[in-house]
Each structure stands twice: as structure tokens, then as C-alpha cells.
Amino acid sequence: MEAKCSLYRTIQDNLYRPGEAIIGGVLYLTESLVVLLNFTEPPDRSLYSSLTKMRKYQHVLALIFAIDEINKNPKLLPNVTLGFHIYDNFFHSRTTHEIILDLLFTEQKHAPNYLCDRRNNVLSIIGEFPTESMIEITSIFNTYKIPQFTYGTHKTSLCGKTGSPSLHWISPKESTHHMGIVQLLLHFQWRWIGLIVSDDDGGESFLQNFIPVLAQHSICVAFLHKDTVKNYHTENQFLDNFPKLILAVLLPEVNVIILKGDSQLIIFLSDQLDVFEFVTKIYIGKVWIMPPQWYFSAPQSGIIIGAQFFQGALSFSISTKTVPGFWDFLHTFKPDESMKQFFCVFWQYAFNCHLSSENNKQFEKCIGNEKLESLPIIRFEMDMTGQSYTIYNAVYAVAHALHAICLSRRGTVPKRGKFKPLNVQPWQLQSSLKNIHFNNGALHEVLFENGELSIGYDVVNWVTFPNQSFLEVQVGKISPSHEFFIQEGNIVWNNRLQQMPPHSKCVESCHLGYSQIIQEGKPPCCYDCAPCPENMISNNIVMSTHAKSSKMQIASVSYQCPEDQFSHRLLHLFNKTKSSYRNEQINLSLSFPDAVHCVKCPEDQYPNKNQDQCRQKIITFLSYKEPLGIVLLSLALSFSVITCLVMQIFWKNWNTPIVKANNRPLTCILLTSILLCYLSSLFFIGKPVKDTCIIQQMAFGVIFSVSVSCVLAKTVIVVLAFKAAKPGNRLRKFLGKSVANFIVLSSFLIQVGICIAWVSTTPPFLHADMHSQAEQIIVECNEGSITMFYSVLGYVGFLAIVSFAVAFLARKLPDTFNEAKFITFSMLVFCSVWVSFLPAYVSTKGKHIVAVEIFSILASNTGLLACIFSPKCYIIIVRTDLNSRKLIIEKRS
Structure with a gap:
């Protein structure tokens, strides 16, 4: 027994x-x-x-x-x-x-x-x-x-x-382990990884559950190697399968490999890598993510298996807490008589002695002072494991x-x-x-x-030492709710790595301001970089970028062949397999959306020059303080002053023939409306508010309709005066003030009616234009209804065209102070300005739309003032000899 x-x-x-x-x-x-x-x-x-x-x-x-x-x-x-x-x-x-x-x-x-x-x-x-x-x-x-x-x-x-x-x-839960691996990969931006799993039901189940999780988080599998110890019963089987695994492990872009298999497979993998290094003198340095609850194995000799390969490896151990009294329990534990048979094998391997009272030729009898704390950690741990x-x-x-x-x-x-x-x-x-x-x-x-x-995992970093000891260092944690935490500074990496922490990516990362363009026929992690379109940015790199090639590239190595026949055969098969793999793509093509992409900035922000940040847009409008606003304001006030001077000139010469001959009431109304037109342009300058948006359009439409209707009334009265001069003409009864008043009042009321309908249905409103200018938010007045806006403008244009037509017909009527020819020129200027305004208004963006409208108001208004009143002012001020009753009588006789 x-x-x-x-x-x-x-x-x-x-x-x-x-x-x-x-x-x-x-x-x-x-x-x-x-x-x-x-x-x-x-x-x-x-x-x-x-x-x-x-x-x-x-x-x-x-x-x-x-x-x-x-x-x-x-x-x-x-x-x-x-x-x-x-x-x-x-x-x-x-x-x-x-x-x-x-x-x-x-x-x-x-x-x-x-x-x-x-x-x-x-x-x-x-x-x-x-x-x-x-x-x-x-x-x-x-x-x-x-x-x-x-x-x-x-x-x-x-x-x-x-x-x-x-x-x-x-x-x-299995999902907690999977998410722990994914969170670890995402933390270090490892998007190009390798998988080595056992070729059995457990490995297949792991792939079915884990691969979709990788896909959801934009992580690519560079190679997948299924293996089991059963594949290596003979030397030929070993030589057939060995180069495929080594070629995958040697991929220079893949520095992170996830292992999922039993202890026998991991031990055998370590042996294979050991054989490869012995034959080729090529030392392999990778980051290995080991199965959960994994630990180093050691035979009776005490030499840790895979210490050089799995140095710095990471694994997941069940979260544990210190249990008081457990260390003391282990410290004093000794098997009693009822336990000796159960613990005899453990005691023999641990202390090289037997618990039996009978003689044993292989082991000495235990003397009873064996302590579990004296055992190396590779064999037994005193701290409670997960x-x-x-x-x-x-x-x-x-x-x-x-x-x-x-x-x-x-x-x-x-x-x-x-x-x-x-x-x-x-x-x-x-x-x-x-x-x-x-x-x-x-x-x-x-x-x-x-x-x-309800329990999570601790992230464990495995640190080995030359004296065949190791240390488990807790560097992170993942909770049952998948909250992840890691202390990157506490991780000891494999000293064979060229960079710490290493990169594991198919291609170099895209620079900020670029997006990833997946290449057809290549894995999603291998892509090109393209600049972001206008008004878009990319400001976070969460995936390695741009692949030059997804094919396996194995660097040429100078081999030193040992003398034994097995090593020669191994090198021959390795070189042969390497050549066949150069044109073979061994990866899992996972379908998932690109992780790094360009996004639009919020409406109130715009991308900077490098397209990697969004900056706040500047709120802008046609201000009194900017040069354009100052120029337009100066012009409006200057012409308003000129209009006032003209009114003063006419007032001082109220009883002179030239003032009397041109219908003094209409002249006063026309000059007043011209002055108000100049002043109405001031509503368009400065930061708009809700009230000014309504006033500026209504004032512009109504006042201009009064101005043009006055011009039309003046022209009609001139025509009627010459027609009524013939004896017995019935038009003589229309020569009074009633005709002029009717034309002005009716034109005014029609425009007021249009404006009331506009305000009642879709009135102008305050609007922030965020799209016309990339770096600015333009505060402006929106017309509300573009149809009503063009109706107001069209009515003024209709009055101007009628005035132009009547003035053009009456331009050659004989009279000392005939205004028809001057009205013709003024209406020609007026119509030309507003016809030019339409295309300019449609094609202009931002605050320059307001400038175009102000300029059209000033230009058309100035055309009326200059063409109609400058000849009269010239006669009144310069040619006073022409402004006399005697000259009028002489001309008529």
C-alpha cells in the first residue's frame, strides 16, 4: 500500500x-x-x-x-x-x-x-x-x-x-476574462495579435466566444495556430508542424500572443521554442498573455519551464484577499494519521521523505519538522491563491x-x-x-x-529571476462589471523586447488629422491613411494604421547549422516553409467598422489647420467698429446730411419759381423719404436683435415705396399738365393735389398691406448662421419668407419701372423746369442698382449680404437725390438768373 x-x-x-x-x-x-x-x-x-x-x-x-x-x-x-x-x-x-x-x-x-x-x-x-x-x-x-x-x-x-x-x-465569468484581455489590448493599443489555442473542444469554444469580442473592439488576429501535444508523436510530425508555428511567432509586427491551452501544450510549446533557438541562434521576445490561473511549471529538478520565453508574461488570476490565520494554519500544518495516506505523494515530492512507518528504499523517513513555508514558490505558495x-x-x-x-x-x-x-x-x-x-x-x-x-480577476505580471525563482506581481484588476484598472509602471517586460512597452500593430499609426481607409482584400487593421475632409477632424488614435503589406514577412537570418542530422532537416524544412508562406496570408478576416475615423466638429466649432482639434467659432456681424461698417455708416450719415442741406436749400427758396414749378408738397415728401431711407440703412449695421430684424425690412420696403411713388406722382402730374393744356380736355380736373395724394397714398398702403401680411405669417427672425463661414458664427436677420421679401422688393421695382416708363415718355415735353428727363435718369440708376442687387444678394454669404443690401439702398437713394435734385440746387445756388419769373415769361412768349 x-x-x-x-x-x-x-x-x-x-x-x-x-x-x-x-x-x-x-x-x-x-x-x-x-x-x-x-x-x-x-x-x-x-x-x-x-x-x-x-x-x-x-x-x-x-x-x-x-x-x-x-x-x-x-x-x-x-x-x-x-x-x-x-x-x-x-x-x-x-x-x-x-x-x-x-x-x-x-x-x-x-x-x-x-x-x-x-x-x-x-x-x-x-x-x-x-x-x-x-x-x-x-x-x-x-x-x-x-x-x-x-x-x-x-x-x-x-x-x-x-x-x-x-x-x-x-x-x-468567461466574459470577464475575455473583456480583461480586450481591455489590456486596448490599453496598450495592441491591435495586431496572435492566437495559439489547443486543438480540442475547449480551444474551439474559446475561439467561438472570444473572436467576436475582438471584432467588436477592432482588434485583428494576425495568425491563428491550433495545436496539441498529440500532433507530435513522431519526429516527422514534429518537423511538419514545427515551422508553421515558428513562422507565425516570428512575425515582426506581432509582439503579443495569446495562449489558451492546457499545461502540457504550454510546456511543449516552450520546448519547441527552445529547440528553435538552439538551432538558429535567434532569440524570441514577445508579450505572452497566458490562460487564466496559469503558473510556471517545474520538474523535480526545480528548473522553471519557459522562464526565458514567458518572462514578463501577463495572465489573469481570480481576485483574492488576505485571509487572516491561513498563513499560520499552513505554518503549523502536519498530516495526522488520517491524512498521511492522502498527503504521502505530496510529501515525498515536496520534502523527499516518506510518511510511512515502513522502510522505503527510495526516500528517507520524515522526521516531523518539515515546514510548508520552506518550499520554493514554484512548488507551493503560502499566500492563498485565487x-x-x-x-x-x-x-x-x-x-x-x-x-x-x-x-x-x-x-x-x-x-x-x-x-x-x-x-x-x-x-x-x-x-x-x-x-x-x-x-x-x-x-x-x-x-x-x-x-x-460575483468576483473578478487580478492582472498578474510574471517576473523570473536567474536563480530559478519567480514573482507574481499584481498590476491590474477587472471587476465583474468589467471595470478595468492597470498600473503600467509596475509591469516588468521581457528583456528580449526591442521596445518597452512594445507595439503590436500591422502598420504605423495615422497622424492626427487623418482617417483610416481599409484596403480591399486586406485585414481591417491594415489600411491607408487619408486626410480628413474639410470641416472634419480626427483627434484620437485607437488603432495602429496603414499597412504596407498583410503578407507574412520573415527577415533573412544567417543560420549557423549544428552538425547533427536533425538540425539540418529542421533548418531545411523551416526555409522551405518560409518560402511557401511569403505569399500566404494567415489571418482571420474580421468584419468590423474602422476605429479611427474623421468626425465633424460641433456646429459652434471649426477644425484647426491640422484638423486634429475643434476650436470655438467667433460670433460675428456687421459691426460699427469694423472698417466695412464704418465706411457704410459714414456714407449713410454723409448723404443724410447732404439731404438735409438740400431740404434747407429748398426751404430757403420756397417761393422761387423753380421750387414752385415742381410741386412743393411732393418735393418735401420725396426729400423726407430719401432722408429716412438713408437712416433706415443704420438698422442693418450692428448686432441684430429680434426687433431690428422686423423693423429693417419693413422700413426699407415702405419708405422706398413712398420715395418711388412720389417720383411717379411727379411724372404723372407733368404729363397731365401738358395733356390738360389743350382746350376742352377732361384731364384738367385731375391737375389738383388729389391725384398726387392718391398715387402716393395708394402705393404706400399697398406696400404696408404686403408688410403686414409678411409679419403675420412668417416674419423675419434672428438667426445664427454656422455654415456659411468655417470659422465664424454669423448673427443675422433671416427673411423668414423669401417669397414675401421678394414681393416687397418686387413691388418697389414695379413702381420704379412704371415711373421710368412714364418719365421716359415725358422727357421731351417743353417746359422751363421739366423734371421728366432727370426722373428718367434717376429711375434708370435706381433700376440698374436693384437689378444688380439680386445676383449679388444670392451669391454673397455671411455679413457681406447685409453690406450688399446697405450699398444698394445707399446707391439707389443717392441716384434719386443726385439726378432729381442736383440740377435744381445748381440753378438755385449757381444760376440764380435762371430762377426768375421774368425768364419764365420770356421763354413762354
Whole structure:
């Protein structure tokens, strides 16, 4: 029996402590390498050539520590003693099934569905189970409604397949691990990565769930290599598969590689890389992202496997907290008689001594002073690991659920005799365990939600040292809600990297102000850079840019060939494979939108010259302080003064023949309207407000209609005067003031009616034009209705055309002071100005529209003033001899 400690482990080598409530443990302590099956007789329970995972024995001790702590706690199950029954499942499906049946039934009578020999005091099972048999294992526990806690890798796909209320995950969700990797990649802007996964169901499941997450976050897979140890049974198989992997790993643009596989695959990968470096003298430096809960392996020699390759690697470990008392428990732990058989293999590998009382030729007898703290960290850790912490919490969850049931029955936990089974069935724990909130023995808050432990991952940096030791440095964290935090300055990178932290990208990054243009037929991470269009910017680089080529480029290396034949063959195959890969694109073409793109600035901002920032637009309008505003204001005031002078001249010469001959009331109204037209242009200058927007257009339209109607009335009266001079002409009765008043008043009222309709329907309003000028916000008055605006303008134009036509017909009528020819010129100027105004108004943008309108008002108004009144002023001031009654009589005779 003692020999089994060195050669075998069987399911009889279990650890049992009686109690009123038993917690089962099916833990992964030994890895089976070869399983011998014999179909001629019932299979024995031996597993040959097993590999003991010494670090995992902490899981056993964490479970024992939690139960001891609860049994000593007077407030938690004070009158109930918890026991345990722990097995090593060898992480093998057949053995795991045997262990479960042995745990549920006494005397190894594996008779499912018979309750006579069942251990009724087994309330829950805690363990790590093979993925391929998880559904079958869960169905067994579900049959007997026994709560099952598993701390293995959380498989989202299995949750839907099992559909078991008895299954409780005490490891973080698979999505948390995936998002942790993605957040890590995004933090360092690693967008061009490699994937090496195991060629089995676990690797395929990982790809199906992880690849879409990468795609959603614009991360490309440069190469995907599926591998397993089974692919290398012979030397030829090794030589066939080896160059493909090495070529992928050597990609210069890919400095980050994600590993997802079992420990055997990672150890074998390390061996392959070691062989390659030995043959080619090329040293490989990459950032490796290891599987969750990974740790360095070391054979009995104590040499860390893959220390040079995985130096500075990053991985995700279940978040843990310090548990007081656990270090002291490990410090004083010694296997008693009931534990020696279970711990004999561990003790032999750890301390090179045996616990048996019999002689052992291979190992010396243990003297009893062996301390777990003396073991190197590669073999055993004194600090509680993440998986041990989840086991610790699972035990407390069962204890709190059981405590709640006992309190609900009588209000207190009943007193019982030693190890008498409680009258509690496993299924009664289910409702409490599904959602339970408590504080564990270390007073840490623990929360189970929907059968899952709310827990995240710590980001761990693995630092190795020349003395074959290593250090796990916590550099970050991802919470269950996917909140990510990392301390970049605490990371120790692989000393083989050329740049720290390294870049892992297909191409160089686009400069600010450029956008990414994905090239047809190439991976999304390989793209060109194009300048942003006008009015757009790009101000954040979240992806590496611009690919020159997505084909694999392997640098030429000068090889020094060793003398052995195997190395020659290896180099030959490597060079051959390299040539064939030069034109082969090994990447996953992921379909997702471009991450770096140009965006428009907000309406009140504009892009700077480099198109990498948005700047605030300047609010602008035709101001009194700017040169253009000053010029227009000066012109308006100057012509207003001139108009006033003309009015004064006419007032002083009110009774002279030239003033009398041109209808003095109309002349006064015309001069007044011309003055008001000049002054109305001032409403267009300065910062507009709501009231000025309405006044400026209405004043312009009404006052101009009065001016032009006065001109029309003057012309009509001249024509009527000559027509009525003939004896017996009926037009003589229209020569009074009534005709002139009617023309002016009717024209005025029609324009007022149009303006009232404009204000009542769609009046002008204050408007901020953000698009006409790239760097300015133009505050202006919007016409409201362009139709009504052109109606007002068109009516004034109609009056001007009629005035021009009548004046043109009357221009040759004989009279001393005939105004018709001067009115003809004034209306010609007036119409020319406003005909030119229309195209200028439509084609001009911004505040220059206001300047065009002001200029048209001033120009047309000045045409009226100059053409009509300058000849009269000339006669009144310079040629006073012409302004006499005697001269008029002489001309008429």
C-alpha cells in the first residue's frame, strides 16, 4: 500500500473527516498522462504515470481551513460540526465519475437511484471537473439535487447546456476574462495579435466566444495556430508542424500572443521554442498573455519551464484577499494519521521523505519538522491563491445557507449529538445558495447572484529571476462589471523586447488629422491613411494604421547549422516553409467598422489647420467698429446730411419759381423719404436683435415705396399738365393735389398691406448662421419668407419701372423746369442698382449680404437725390438768373 505513494494514486486514497454535515471535495491534484483500459476485466482504479500538481494541494488545505474555522465559530452553526470528504479526480472523466459515485454511495456499491446506502449527510460538492464531462457530472448531482460548486474555467456555453439549478460557479465569468484581455489590448493599443489555442473542444469554444469580442473592439488576429501535444508523436510530425508555428511567432509586427491551452501544450510549446533557438541562434521576445490561473511549471529538478520565453508574461488570476490565520494554519500544518495516506505523494515530492512507518528504499523517513513555508514558490505558495479563495468562500456559502435553514425552523440552531445527521436535505440549500450575501471568516463581503460568485480577476505580471525563482506581481484588476484598472509602471517586460512597452500593430499609426481607409482584400487593421475632409477632424488614435503589406514577412537570418542530422532537416524544412508562406496570408478576416475615423466638429466649432482639434467659432456681424461698417455708416450719415442741406436749400427758396414749378408738397415728401431711407440703412449695421430684424425690412420696403411713388406722382402730374393744356380736355380736373395724394397714398398702403401680411405669417427672425463661414458664427436677420421679401422688393421695382416708363415718355415735353428727363435718369440708376442687387444678394454669404443690401439702398437713394435734385440746387445756388419769373415769361412768349 505504501508503494502507491510513489507509483499510483487511487480513489481509495481519499481524505475523510466525519461530521453532522459533510462537504465533498473533488479536486484536481494529479494529472493523468496515460490511462490503461482493459476490456477483458473490470477496470481497476489505478492511474499510471501521473504528474502531481503540488501547488494545487493548497486547495485541499483551504477547504480544511475553512471547515475548521467554521467549526470554531460560535456564531455560525454553533451546534453543528462540519466534516469533509476529499478526492483527487485526476482531471479524467472516467475517474471523476467513479469518484462521484463513491462519494454518494457507501462501501463502493455504485448503484445509482437506490437510496438505501446513500450518505445522506453529504450536502454539497466543491471541485474542478473536466470540461468534456461537465454535462454528465452535473446531471448526476442534479438527480440528487446536491449543490455543486465548480471553480474551473467558467464556460458560458455550458451554462445553457446544463440548465441545472444545482450548479454554482465560483470562478469569474468567461466574459470577464475575455473583456480583461480586450481591455489590456486596448490599453496598450495592441491591435495586431496572435492566437495559439489547443486543438480540442475547449480551444474551439474559446475561439467561438472570444473572436467576436475582438471584432467588436477592432482588434485583428494576425495568425491563428491550433495545436496539441498529440500532433507530435513522431519526429516527422514534429518537423511538419514545427515551422508553421515558428513562422507565425516570428512575425515582426506581432509582439503579443495569446495562449489558451492546457499545461502540457504550454510546456511543449516552450520546448519547441527552445529547440528553435538552439538551432538558429535567434532569440524570441514577445508579450505572452497566458490562460487564466496559469503558473510556471517545474520538474523535480526545480528548473522553471519557459522562464526565458514567458518572462514578463501577463495572465489573469481570480481576485483574492488576505485571509487572516491561513498563513499560520499552513505554518503549523502536519498530516495526522488520517491524512498521511492522502498527503504521502505530496510529501515525498515536496520534502523527499516518506510518511510511512515502513522502510522505503527510495526516500528517507520524515522526521516531523518539515515546514510548508520552506518550499520554493514554484512548488507551493503560502499566500492563498485565487482558486483557494473561491473554495474558502464556497464552504462559507454552504455554512451560511445551512445556518439560515436551521434558524428558520426553530429560531435557533438545535443542539445535536456528536455526528448525528441533520434533518436537512441538499435540495433545501438550493434557494438560499442561488442568491446569498454574507461575510466570510475574514469579514470579506461575498455575493452569489443567480448561482454565480460575483468576483473578478487580478492582472498578474510574471517576473523570473536567474536563480530559478519567480514573482507574481499584481498590476491590474477587472471587476465583474468589467471595470478595468492597470498600473503600467509596475509591469516588468521581457528583456528580449526591442521596445518597452512594445507595439503590436500591422502598420504605423495615422497622424492626427487623418482617417483610416481599409484596403480591399486586406485585414481591417491594415489600411491607408487619408486626410480628413474639410470641416472634419480626427483627434484620437485607437488603432495602429496603414499597412504596407498583410503578407507574412520573415527577415533573412544567417543560420549557423549544428552538425547533427536533425538540425539540418529542421533548418531545411523551416526555409522551405518560409518560402511557401511569403505569399500566404494567415489571418482571420474580421468584419468590423474602422476605429479611427474623421468626425465633424460641433456646429459652434471649426477644425484647426491640422484638423486634429475643434476650436470655438467667433460670433460675428456687421459691426460699427469694423472698417466695412464704418465706411457704410459714414456714407449713410454723409448723404443724410447732404439731404438735409438740400431740404434747407429748398426751404430757403420756397417761393422761387423753380421750387414752385415742381410741386412743393411732393418735393418735401420725396426729400423726407430719401432722408429716412438713408437712416433706415443704420438698422442693418450692428448686432441684430429680434426687433431690428422686423423693423429693417419693413422700413426699407415702405419708405422706398413712398420715395418711388412720389417720383411717379411727379411724372404723372407733368404729363397731365401738358395733356390738360389743350382746350376742352377732361384731364384738367385731375391737375389738383388729389391725384398726387392718391398715387402716393395708394402705393404706400399697398406696400404696408404686403408688410403686414409678411409679419403675420412668417416674419423675419434672428438667426445664427454656422455654415456659411468655417470659422465664424454669423448673427443675422433671416427673411423668414423669401417669397414675401421678394414681393416687397418686387413691388418697389414695379413702381420704379412704371415711373421710368412714364418719365421716359415725358422727357421731351417743353417746359422751363421739366423734371421728366432727370426722373428718367434717376429711375434708370435706381433700376440698374436693384437689378444688380439680386445676383449679388444670392451669391454673397455671411455679413457681406447685409453690406450688399446697405450699398444698394445707399446707391439707389443717392441716384434719386443726385439726378432729381442736383440740377435744381445748381440753378438755385449757381444760376440764380435762371430762377426768375421774368425768364419764365420770356421763354413762354
